[in-house]
Amino acid sequence: MDLNFTPEEATFRDEVRAFLKAELPGELSDKVLSGHTLSKEDMERWHAILNGRGWLASTWPTEFGGTGWSPVEKHIFEEECCLAGAPRIVPFGLHMLGPVLIRFGSKAQKAHYLPRILDGSDWWCQGYSEPGAGSDLASLRTSAVRDGDHYVINGQKTWTTLGQHANRIFCLVRTSKEGKPQEGISFLLVDLDTPGIEMRPIRLLEGGYEVNEVFFTDVRVPVENLVGEENLGWTIAKFLLTHERTNIAGVGFSVQAFEQLKALATQQRRNGKRLIDNPLFAARLSEVEIDLEAMKITNLRMLADAQKNGRPGPESSMLKIKGTTIRQALNDLARRALGPAAAPFPSEALEGNLAIAPAGHTRNAARYFNNRKLSIFGGSNEIQRNILSKTMLEL
Missing domain, CATH: 1.20.140.10 (Butyryl-CoA Dehydrogenase, subunit A, domain 3)
Incomplete structure (x- = not known):
């Protein structure tokens, strides 16, 4: 493997550095480099700057608004952003749900949700973990029962990162108890303004507030918000987790x-x-x-x-x-x-x-x-x- 950057990649690095020098607000980089907590407005501000340049969705295909960058260019961009003290891009919409919708979503879901992720209209959070179902997601118990044109959700999610800022949540829910546990899970998109949803903060060891527990009581979600097929959400869950684990690195x-x-x-x-x-x-x-x-x-x-x-x-x-x-x-x-x-x-x-x-x-x-x-x-x-x-x- 040639570990040297090509002339084109070196030019791209210079372009990224020039962009960061000109567009990254100093007050944001100061906060990041000193380890202070960013506000919702801070994160949205950097999101909008990157979207304005067309550099936001580095993992998406170009036909959906992605950058079309090579793996090396993605690496260069991430490294330079971190060295400059740029805020972390909130991953739930861009790096998790976005690739899921591109791979498994309907044409209508792609047309509606992907532009809203890019322009910041929707802030997504992740509804995976539950009490007793963290790493072992197959044991989740939050249920979604079909009732005509809706699913009715009851249950609880926990460790919901930045849920206090979100207006939408993507959830793994149990739609069947037949067969293996993995075979009865579905992937639903939920508007957090729907009646029956309560979000409570969890205070962390270092005193911060960035995670929540979310309670669902008879929450009605349109069937059209199902991604992929009913009871086949485990495949989507695994797909999403590989993207999440890459970003966590x-x-x-x-x-x-x-x-x-x-x-x-x-x-x-x-x-x-x-x-x-x-x-x-x-x-x-x-x-x-x-x-x-x-x-x-x-x-x-x-x-x-x-x-x-x-x-x-x-x-x-x-x-x-x-x-x-x-x-x-x-x-x-x-x-x-x-x-x-x-x-x-x-x-x-x-x-x-x-x-x-x-x-x-x-x-x-x-x-x-x-x-x-x-x-x-x-x-x-x-x-x-x-x-x-x-x-x-x-x-």
């Missing part, structure tokens, strides 16, 4: 975090010497860097395969495992680099007034605690190892 986020960590290690001192010159810390940093470079190559290979075959393969599980553990390792090393300065955990009332850690690192503790979730959501890493052993090793 967060190659660009790891690159940006690694660059920040290297800069921090050159500033911090132990016993009068730079931390980066400490053999033990340097060895740990080098180990993460090696893993990160290997993940970059794996990511490019997987993207190329997905472009050829139309969807990611089981390698997305491997990428999810390595991507999340690398990000957690970087969080841990940043915490070690700060030493006692990592301990303060200011409340919102104190935030900005407690300057013990260096600028840009005052929220490292919050980031460390928040990212413990990475190896759990999207299917825990233990589940991913089971998938790999079954599909690739045939065990």
